[in-house]
Amino acid sequence: MNTAAIYIRVSTEDQTDYSPDAQKRLLLSYAKQNDFLVPEEYIYIDEGISGRRADKRPAFMQMIRMAKKKPRPFDVILVHKFDRFSRSREDSILYKSLLKRECGIRVISTTEHLDDDKFSIILEAILEAMAEYYSLNLSDEVLKGMTEKAIRGGYQAAPPLGYEIKYAREIPKIKEDEAQIVRSIFDRFINFHQSPYEIAKELNRKGFLTKRSNPFEKRTIEYILKNPFYAGYIRFQLKRDAEASILTKGLHESLITEEEYQTVKAYYTNRVRKPREHSKGCKHWLSGMVKCGNCGNSLLVFKRTLEIQNKTYYNLQCCGYQKGRCLQSHQLSEKKLLSTLTSSLMEVYPQNSNIYQLSVHTMNTPTEDMQANKEALHKHSIRLQRAKDAYLNGVDTLEEYTVTKMAVTKEITLIEQNIQKALNSTNTELSNPIYLSLAEILQSEIVSESDKQNILSSLIHHIVYDKTNATLRFYYNAPNLSK
Template sequence: MPELRAVAYARVSSKEQAEKELSIPAQLKAIRKYCQDKGWKLVGEYLDEGKSAKTADRPAFQKMIAIAKKQNRHFDIIVVHKFDRFSRSREDHVIFKGLLKKHGVLVHSVSEQTDPETPHGFLLEGMLEVISEFYNMNLRNETMKGMTENARRGFHNGGAAPYGYKSKHIVDANGNLKTIWEPDPGEATVVEDIFDMYVNRNMGYKAITYELNKQSIPTRSGNHWSYSTIWYVLHNDAYIGHRTWNKHDYANGGKKKKPKEQWIIVANAHKPLVSRDLYNAVLSKSSAKQNPSVHNNLKKKTKSPFILRGLLLCPDCGTKMVTGSNSIRSRGYTRYYYCGKYQRKGSITCSRNTTPKDKLENAFMAAFIAELTLLCEQGTLEYEIEHQYKQYNSGLLKEIYEIEGGIKYIEKRIALVKSKEAEDKGKLVPGLSELEIEKETMVAQLNDRRRELQDFTLSSEQIQMIRDGVDDTIKRINIEPPDVQKILLEKYIKSIQLDKATNNYQILIIISHPSATELNRPLIERKCYFTNPHKGRGK
């Protein structure tokens, strides 16, 4: 019976676990002993540090699953310390273990030993998984209760204090260590100035941004101010002494806000930096400047005519260019692209680098269509794919070549030793076993490197599919409306940027694999150039 090959999967979700008996070294030690006792060969280890098992979005875990699905995988068994290291979600357990079993890979636990191939083992393993998920859900609920009570009492639940405040530790009546906010003298003055500039000096977000950057007043992180940061300061009720918690849904990444009735808002939780009247004046002024419902309706109806937005980069700082317009027809243009960093943070951070829209887009489109036409020619796609394969895998191919040479050299030495052994009528020659072990190690290294190679192999049908897609884009790009043109361009363009030294624009064209799951990088990356049509080069 061939020796079974196993890999270890270890995970910790927090610093505290990393320092206790669940540390990754402790898990690996137990897994190694388990494999040794079973007579299995441990051929790899996959480690996720600071990753929760409530989700399958873990880099090492995903890499392990991806390799397990391949026909030439190098393991038959995944070994974990406990099943909750693999997953704490019953749904994920069922999905991933079913997927692994389909490909002939089993999951074993060191501390919860079951035989998943028997009815009894299947039942026991399922019960352990349900208990683990119950523990996780109960822990989450209890933690939420504690944090809710802490917030209702006006204490901080973690994270950085907003600009203008600093965290201070105190001891409550029960002797527990708690965190509150107190004003930071230097930052508090800046916050007061921001509110004063907006309400009393009638300055807008951008004007305040430019003024702070002009005075070389940094943000807490040491960066320049942006108008979005100014907006956040002016609309943050923390500055009137409110503590708001449970505002964002962090279970889904924190980007989505929870319903307002679920927020916990505590008034007078800390010393305010501005008066309530001043804060209300900000809300009144910003509301009068822009009616949200009107703005949203316009946003839905208006389609941007700027087809290069999001693709065009500033030639100086590399930030995405934004768009603007004016009515000064004497300049020869009314719509233009200009630096996004300049727009947000002012001239102290970057030049404006204004570029007229129509001239740039016409010159770009001619170069882009010419390049796609060239890619459609017979043999060009095949050449580019092979070139990209060699370029991307050059380091690995060189290493594979060197390992193969090393194996051939070892094989010659083994043959010489065996011939010497034959001459001595079967007498064992010293060094043969060491050479065979060395060869076995190098063969394992060779297999590992070959597995790491990005496979760019495509069938003739897949190549024709890519060619048909490119040809379709060539036919449609000049006749579609701007919003559709932009979608077509985003499929093939990674970036467009002016090189001021040569006064040429560089277009980085990408061609993706027909099946997005087959390759974790573009199939082709190709550069082409066109001359800057704007003689002024932007100011």
Template sequence: MTSKPIKVAIYARVSTEDQAKHGYSIKAQRKVLSDYCKLYGKEIYDVYEDSGVSGKSTEGRYELQRLLKDAENKRFDMVLVWKINRLARKTYDLLHILNQLKMYNVTFRSFTENFETETSMGNFALQMMGAVSELERNTIVDNVKMGMRHRAEKGEHNGKLPLGYRVVPDPGDPSGRSKVIVVEAEAIIVRKIFKLYAAGRGLKSIANELNHSGYTTKTGNTFSTSAVKEILNNPFYNGKIRYNRYENWSDMRRRGKNATPIIVDGKHEAIIHDALWEKVQFLHQKKSFTPSRIFDGEFLLSGLIRCPKCGAAMVASRTQSKTKTGEIVNRLYYSCGAFRSKGSSVCSANSIRKQEAEDEVMNRLTRVLSKDRILKAIVDKINHRLTTRTVPLQAELEHIKSQLEQAESRKRRYLDAFEQNKLDKSTVAERMQEIQADLIKFRAERSRLELELTEGNTSPIAFEQVRELIHGFNQVLTTAPFEQRKTLMHLFIKRITVNTSKKIETIELSFDENMDSYFFPSPVAATADYSQQKREKIEIVI
């Protein structure tokens, strides 16, 4: 009696840097691993490919997520990769993935390193190689940072250029290096921003004027107060190079702000002369303080209510008026955040009274909670949607597959034309770069949709489960302090829509299976029969 062949899941990943520098193409990885399976009589279950995705984290790697989902569902027996750094660059991520595979009784193989995770020594060696891989990546990152620091110290730019500049080849440099030049059409916008601020205009006023004039940012977006502020604070416009403004950006973001960044004279032409730059920095410093609260009010729904005109989040605002006795009265509202940061060319205030909005939300929650009949109708609607959700996803997936085939067909046509000397090398290279970007985008979207179809929960939701969640939500929301209530609102409310009459239209609630601890702190509630079932995310609209 012959044993069943081992089912193998092949995982391949390539970032654009790897493909360019080392030739670790997806096609090459797939061929080597497929040949390995044929040689040793293993059955290929599926090939999971993350194209153009960095291995520094697991975010955005939809094919890896689909692989882990299929592993959980016992679809294959082994995961095979060309090299362990294709699976993960960080030891923590590698061990986490391997632990998941082990939990699902799935073995792991690396073709290049040839480790066996079934044995203690093989597992140990794999962990050591994971640590070496992470050290290798960190060393590369350190070397890149050292090179960028050296460039900065010499007055050369790193990364993307701000509005007003672009890179062109330097005809006077025999080595073929490039230089930074001023784009006059964009420099006009920059000078206008500095002059308006120096004349006493505020950030919102400047953004509003720019947007009304039809000006856009470097990326083609409308100007916001933060975009204007970023330009005013950028010493590049004064002919300086600033480097290492933020440390460990990928993990810390703006929390990693460096108090002592490198600032040196650059080799590029300044757009803003010293006198105007210094005046603007002086004015900005004078305005840079945290003002005391000009009005009281706890805004429970800020960021949750959506503008009925543009869909932006609505934020706290107020107006003042005088009574006949001369008393100043503050009126509190939720107003469009895009209007407040970008001005009237983008949207209008569309204000809704604070108390009116909050009362309506709480009253609607109470009505739903008090009537099982209404809640049951909502649950029935959710269950109907769950059973039919795959149809539009399938249609979208077929559309993406069609676009992917068309892009691959264009790629083949350009290559054929180049081989027949119908197109020159530079034209083909430029077009192939655009097509490759489309291929990476379409493949990522295909992976995302396939993952969503794979993990989509179409089983009916228990009415008792939803009722218990809603009742727990309401109990905490009505008894907790303001800060906790606001946090809970942002955890469980996806969005609140407002109609054109400035009335609350819908409230979308989303409950994740990991949030039970907010509602079921006692072991009693957690012993209900339905709580033993695996819970997926539940979304309801009231």
């Protein structure tokens, strides 16, 4: 008696005709009638997953891995229909070829009987093409249906703050306790000229939460202000065209007047925002290291340049406070932090502070070139692994894999040589090396940001700034050294 594996796939729970239980019952019945043994561990089921991509189906990939074992664990794979195996002709041809040529395993459809002749090959290809066409056409039909519903004013998403949908396909109804928050947001913005940031802080101070029970942020308030749903409109975004959207009058009751909606819309339409200038190079070496004592978020580092004095200053501020989530400012100057930090380091390492000395020439290592080489090495390693997978999966022949492997391996060797040259030049001692102490390193302008960050993170896990008590607490990586 031959051993069989069965593969079951269903896209959605609505496909009752193809439900997992129905497929399993029919497949086991076929196996029994045709003298196939089906062990329980060889029953593979993917529920609620599309058949368009094989790598997104965990049970399918597990079955393929099992099929490649030696000796082969089963002789055939039974499916209810070929479209259960795959709706992509590319995947279907790839994996059927792999199973047949390398594993000696056939895929059998229990409802589409095919013989081992040339006409069956043509018929199977037609069935696979029809399955792929059905999948693509279904996607188009779903989009058409959603678009048509949006044009008629139907809503197709989770209700926003201020509304609720108690039953499926029901028109969104106003939820009064949340609606009061929404009306307050528009009132503060239009009549009291409060910014989204100020509104978020005020709502958080009063203990109000978003629809998902999170504190309000500046961007949350802006989303609410820009949402036409509150004025009685439905906005449907077409995914295939990022700039195209449908805006139509909805069937639900509005929370704000048309005049209020147009006032807010005009404000954001006419507002001219200066593009944010991103600083070049590495991020600040203190980034992510200092935490807010109030909310636990990281303190962001901000750069300020005074052109008259030709000086640059750095300040830290709580990320949560910047968004309106945290109610307490935790602004801290880099100068004050650095002074306290170096004092703490010297206290913890009074005799070992010079152990972390680094020569100036070490700091001049071309870190950008080194990083570029490392990234290139990583990309070529991935390319080599993909070439190997393509050969194992039957996509490439042995000759094709050998040519690709030789070319990629040559590139990897050249990159590794470049990395070694950079390391050798770094390790070359100067005739008169200048050494920096740990405190000098953190305050030096010639030391790169990445070097400072690496040194600091090797010593300290994180720092907590408590603005209320005006304290900085340093959590060292070494046990019993937190200060």
